[in-house]
Amino acid sequence: MSWSYFLPYVLVMAVVTYLIRMLPLAAFRRRINSRFIRSFFYYVPYAVLSAMTFPAILYATGSLPSACAALAIALALAWMEKSLLTVAIAASAAAFAVQLLATLL
Amino acid sequence: MKFAKGFKDGIPIGLGYLSVSFTFGMMAARSGLTIAQAVFISMTNVTSAGQLAGLNLIVAGAPMLEVALTQFIINLRYALMSLSLSQKLDGSMTTLHRMLFAFCNTDEVFAVAAGQKGQVGKSYLYGLITAPYFGWALGTCLGAAAGTLLPDILRDALGVAIYAMFIAIVVPPSKHNGAVRLAVLLSAALSCAMYYLPGLNQISSGFAIIICAVVVSALCAKLFPIPDSNEEEDAA
Numbered sequence: 523m524s525w526s527y528f529l530p531y532v533l534v535m536a537v538v539t540y541l542i543r544m545l546p547l548a549a550f551r552r553r554i555n556s557r558f559i560r561s562f563f564y565y566v567p568y569a570v571l572s573a574m575t576f577p578a579i580l581y582a583t584g585s586l587p588s589a590c591a592a593l594a595i596a597l598a599l600a601w602m603e604k605s606l607l608t609v610a611i612a613a614s615a616a617a618f619a620v621q622l623l624a625t626l627l
Numbered sequence: 628m629k630f631a632k633g634f635k636d637g638i639p640i641g642l643g644y645l646s647v648s649f650t651f652g653m654m655a656a657r658s659g660l661t662i663a664q665a666v667f668i669s670m671t672n673v674t675s676a677g678q679l680a681g682l683n684l685i686v687a688g689a690p691m692l693e694v695a696l697t698q699f700i701i702n703l704r705y706a707l708m709s710l711s712l713s714q715k716l717d718g719s720m721t722t723l724h725r726m727l728f729a730f731c732n733t734d735e736v737f738a739v740a741a742g743q744k745g746q747v748g749k750s751y752l753y754g755l756i757t758a759p760y761f762g763w764a765l766g767t768c769l770g771a772a773a774g775t776l777l778p779d780i781l782r783d784a785l786g787v788a789i790y791a792m793f794i795a796i797v798v799p800p801s802k803h804n805g806a807v808r809l810a811v812l813l814s815a816a817l818s819c820a821m822y823y824l825p826g827l828n829q830i831s832s833g834f835a836i837i838i839c840a841v842v843v844s845a846l847c848a849k850l851f852p853i854p855d856s857n858e859e860e861d862a863a
Binding site for chain 1: 635636638639642643658659660661664667668671672673674677678681684685691694695698699702703704705706707708709710711712713714722725726728729730732734737738739741742779780781783784785786787788789790791792793794795796797798799800801802806807810811812813814815817818819822823835836839840843844845847848849851852853
């Protein structure tokens with residue numbers, strides 16, 4: 523694909539995406555006093571993450587059994603409050619093991 | 628030291644990105660982009676859903692306005708995240724650093740930063756974005772160059788890493804705090820409803836996340852407002 527065709531598109535995409543991220547971060551210097559708004563922002567990350575994880579995690583590995591294994595391992599280790607890296611690697615390993623088992627059987 | 632802590636926290640994100648951007652790189656190469664072009668998109672945009680939608684529009688020769696509007700809608704959730712994170716930054720995050728960091732404020736980076744106790748500063752945040760940013764670029768490069776070489780089974784297994792990490796972020800606070808638990812469960816239920824129910828599943832995934840975040844957070848803020856303190860040591 524020629525750069526003269528490609529470049530304007532990508533720059534427009536990059537600028538729009540960057541402004542959405544940058545403006546609220548740079549413009550909001552002061553502390554918000556409204557208790558409701560502060561509570562709202564307290565819950566946002568949990569709601570966002572949960573919405574991004576479910577049901578997407580069930581389709582992240584290409585097969586439902588391996589995804590369920592990864593989900594179960596992730597829930598168990600997270601409940602035990604293991605580190606992010608530990609949980610991520612263990613869940614991937616679980617998915618890998620189940621997939622491997624499925625191809626062997 | 629703060630940089631090292633951030634860097635370590637960013638590794639699982641980087642690993643997850645490696646596999647996601649690998650797929651993106653493969654698709655970009657298949658759509659007729661060179662390796663350099665694929666990497667250029669990843670290094671300037673740093674957003675999975677937006678790049679994927681953008682790639683399709685570029686290939687289709689869509690009008691520039693449509694490309695801009697699509698990016699705006701898909702990525703609008705970042706405004707919410709940036710706004711939320713703006714309440715958590717310490718004095719070391721001057722306007723210049725905020726403008727630099729914003730470039731890499733992805734869903735996952737935001738989630739990890741927001742999950743830290745107390746305020747976060749520039750050393751931690753720059754450490755945090757290092758592995759994800761280069762993982763994203765490297766994965767794109769590898770995917771565009773050699774997409775078909777990595778066995779599917781390995782790529783698929785890596786694809787779950789990012790979601791496992793999300794679970795590792797939301798579960799421990801849910802264990803100790805009933806209101807957070809409610810927010811997590813409600814949002815998961817709402818998200819599943821928008822994925823599976825006919826009619827509701829017409830909503831784009833970017834919008835679905837915004838709706839979940841706004842509805843659930845507003846409800847929980849109304850029902851369980853956080854205690855008013857100037858310390859904010861507990862705020863996420």
